[in-house]
Amino acid sequence: MMKQISIDSERLENSFQEWEEMALKTLADMKATGLIGTKVFIKAEEFLLWCNIHSLPVDASSRSKYVSEIMSRRNSN
Numbered sequence: 001m002m003k004q005i006s007i008d009s010e011r012l013e014n015s016f017q018e019w020e021e022m023a024l025k026t027l028a029d030m031k032a033t034g035l036i037g038t039k040v041f042i043k044a045e046e047f048l049l050w051c052n053i054h055s056l057p058v059d060a061s062s063r064s065k066y067v068s069e070i071m072s073r074r075n076s077n
Helices: 016-032 044-053 060-076
Strands: none
Touching: 044 060
16 A cells, blocks of 8 residues: 555555565665664554654655654654
8 A cells, every 4th residue: 555655656666575575685784784674564544644744745755754753662662
C-alpha cells in the first residue's frame, strides 16, 4: 500500500520481498562500515495519518522523519 499512497512511488520497490532484500543489503553495508541500523516497518495507514497531521507530503523525506520519530520513541522507553 505504501507504493499506492506515495507521491514518489517510482522510488519504492514493487513488493515487500524486494524492499526486504534492499533493506537487508543496506543493513549489511552499514554494518560493514561500523554502523548499526534497524529495520522499521511502516504501517501505511498510520503513516498517512501522521503525514496529514503534520501537513507533510507522502514521500521519502516524510518517511525518513516518521521513522526517526518512531526510533526516538523506542529509544526513550
